[in-house]
Amino acid sequence: MNDFRILLIDDDRLFRNSLVDLIEAAGWKAKPLARATEAARWITQFAPDVILSDVRMPEMTGLELLKDLKNAPPVVLISAHGDIPMAVEAMNEGAYSFVEKPYDPKRLLLILSHAAEQHRMRESNQRLKERLQELSGLDVRLLGETPEMVGLRQTIAIMTQSASPVLILGETGTGKDLVARLLHDTSDRCDGPFIAINAAQVTAAQLPVVAQAAAGGTLFLDEISACPMDIQPALLRLCESQEVFLPDAVSPEKVDLRILSATNEDTAQAVRDGRLRQDLLFRLEGLSIKLPTLAARLDDIPLLAQRFLSDSAKAFGVSAVDLTQDDISALIAHSWPGNVRELRNVVDRFLMSAQQGTPRMADAISGVDHDGASKPGLREAVAAFERQMIGRAIQENAGRMDDAAADLGIGRRTLNEKIVKLGLDKDALL
Incomplete structure (x- = not known):
């Protein structure tokens, strides 16, 4: 059972109490408020995982609250007066979801659960990043x-x-x-x-x-x-x-x-x-x-994986990726016979798949794509991409290397070094 914390905001006392009963029956903690103006203080004191707020309330509406909050947990808005323009505005302002009254209890709990899980995962990733920034000396190099x-x-x-x-x-x-x-x-x-x-x-x-x-x-x-x-x-x-x-x-x-x-x-x-x-x-x-095996230090895996993701993203000039709970679960469940070296290779494959669509850590660990095909590592994929780009530039410029280098945005010397490193045959390309 999850121990999510829900901040409930609704000026209707009876409806607010019914929401509290629903939330607590699910095993979560609820903090009910009658006014949105009190939200900022209780976000600090109660540290909710998600905020569930009515839209039409005196003093401050749910939409105004949404616009006013900064770096807050996900906000789910609920209203008996919902319409498409209001829902669109709510989502444009950053609402996690919009629910109309009367609501389906199971659907509402599912929405709140997903929002809370996303918030905790985001906070976990942030803590990992902050911890990496704090580390120095041996801590950084022997994570x-x-x-x-x-x-x-x-x-x-x-x-x-x-x-x-x-x-x-x-x-x-x-x-x-x-x-x-x-x-x-x-x-x-x-x-x-x-x-x-x-x-x-x-x-x-x-x-x-x-x-x-x-x-x-x-x-x-x-x-x-x-x-x-x-x-x-x-x-x-x-x-x-x-x-x-x-x-x-x-x-x-x-x-x-x-x-x-x-x-x-x-x-x-x-x-x-x-x-x-x-x-x-x-x-x-x-x-x-x-030296301990990676299997003997499972609690270190999220920190290591996040560090390797950050390092590889910088090295290859691609967007960084945050880990989901499913990703971490897959990492923890693996036996890691190749230890930290294997983890680094898995992270490279995961990062490469993230550039091509929605990545799954389980696929990166098994080394296959969704269709079962073998998946190359990030370095191999980047090398293949460079071969394709350089080969095309050489062909389009009829072998004029200065022009090819200019098209690629690199120096002539760098182009020559890459041709040698990648094993390209210039004559075969022309």
Whole structure:
């Protein structure tokens, strides 16, 4: 049962009382008023989800109230003298709906329920946006208000004060690379380089090069459990004594760096399987962080989704979209095997579908359109659109690139870069 709050305004005492009985029988709270002039004060004190007001009243009519209210909850007008011009005027002034007396109780409750739900959803989205604006530092880059995320930020804040190696553990898509970057950016090495490599693909020749490149800063080794066994002795030396052997060198060279590593595997199992040296693991996990899955922090999903929607809308120059209650319900109900990375991709698909019609988060999660066709991500769709626009401009200008760039409203250099990035064949277009 919803606990909606309804502000009732009607100068007819008997009719007003009958409305109160109807509202309270539905399990909602009602605040009855005889005059619209009292509405502003009670909007502040009672915080209604919707206002139900008669139209013809002394001192101030319902239409005058509607025009007078600013940033108020939805207003539903009800009148025994309703006609089409009055209803049209009411809707033009921003009324949520117009109901004639005598009314159908079920229909009235349905209208009030939808209006109240819309108001709460709008307020929820506003709170999310305000919260995003308030966040700073680690809060902004490592978003979330669940105990898991609050604890994670506190742990990172402590670890930034240490020079010890850190092993970051977590499933795919939980943000291990983001945490590594935060550990660097909030440390006293933040002005030094941050070098990230895939430990599964590094060679012996590459290791001293990347170690030197990270001198004075941080070396981040991703997928450390898959590091080739023949590289692990050199990596152990780097961890223990911060030394590397350069090609043809007779003695090691010192490098000043902090080592961070990450894996989505069970490191103890990797040791038992003979894929990861026990002594190397001991050195790498001087400190360790276990990142929570997205399924373990469901309460963070609306905030994350709203942030990703805002970021993607800005990045691709499209209109922002607010989440509905159905959207949030679909997000919460999903299991998120791909974690935060999957959520970002889902948000991109949802935003793209919003540019083409009415979006449904459930479709974005499943990755299909209403007709069951596979739905591309926002980046793929934008790239396809750019290919079409650039190809058409090149054809219409008979290959004259300066003219094509002018038609597209971009510089010649930018056009050339996009042609290369999008894999366009200019000759094939002409």
